[in-house]
Amino acid sequence: MNDSIIYALDFDGVVCDSAVETAITGWKAGTTIWKDMPDAVPRAIVEQFREVRPIIETGYEAILIIRLMYLGKSTAAIYANYSAKVQRMLDEIHLSIDDLKKLFGETRDNWIASDRADWIAKNPLYPGVAEKLRRLGQRHLWCVITTKQERFVKEILRANNIELADERIFGMDRKLSKPEVLKGLKAQHPGQPIYFIEDRLPALDGVQKHPELADVKLFLALWGYNLAADHAVAAGQAIVLQQLDTFLSDSLGVV
Known part of the structure; x- marks a missing residue:
């Protein structure tokens, strides 16, 4: 595969539409912190969560966002x-970010243990993406770069019969930023083009701050968790605005 392209894919918002699962996990975790929250998550909050999902970088933030929604905060208010709201809430509950990451992961683990099929069903892949990834792997090397814990990525890929070696899943466990992972890929595969497909504009902006990554081709996945305002900003930068049907049609360079 010396002539292949390295496809570096974000997971949530590019491969997997995890918004509903993230909202429910955030709610389940929240009920262990705030005892006034009932067991069942209101449908309206799950629906509102989609509107706020673009602001989330790492899953644990869903716990705090869900709490703000429960307290009646509007999407605009959130x-x-x-950042100030997040810090204030952390101070109020006397928990650290690491505490919340652990709680969020354990809440997912408990859900999987009690009803794996339901958890998988709440994490659907975007239409056509499973077939795309299987096809991609026949000719090109692809990997996942995500802030998600790696065991959950593996569960979802396995459930969709998608093979990806563990060493090609770069998740929260590695404690590496996305630019650091991309630099590592460049070092491992010198001279091969790298396509980074991500749905969060701040993550793409972060890559652009590293001159040594200037030759990494950046794509904003418009089917993921981003806003019209993000599209306008990205259009003025060296970022390709990518529609799902274009990604699926192999027009990124796959024959």
Whole structure:
């Protein structure tokens, strides 16, 4: 595969539409912190969560966002001074980010243990993506670069009969930023083009801050968790606005 392209794919919002599962996991975890929250997550909150999903970088944030929604905060209110809101809530509950990451992961583990089929069903792949990845693997090398914990990526890929070696799943467990992973791929595969497909504009902006990654081709996955405002900003940068049907049609360079 010396002439192949290295496809570096974000997971949530590119491969997997995990918004509903993330909302429910956030709610389940939240009920262990705030005892006034009932066991069942209201449908309206799950629906509102999709509107706020683009602001989330790492899954644990869903716990805090879900709490804000339960307290009646609007989508606009959550977006306003988001970082300050997160810090204030962490101070109030006396938990660290690492505590919340652990709680979020354990909540998922418990859900999988009690009803794996239901958990998988709440993590559907985007239409056509499974077939695309199987086809991609026949000629090109692809990997996942995500802030998700790796065991959950493996569960979802396995459930969809998609083979990907463990060493090609770069998740939270590695404690590497996405630019660091891309630099590692460049070192391992010198001279081969790298396509980074990501649905969050801040992640793409982060790559652009590293001059040594200037030759990595950047794609904003418009089918994922982003906003019209993100599209407008990306259009003025060296970022390709990618529609799902174009990605599926092999027009990124796969014959």
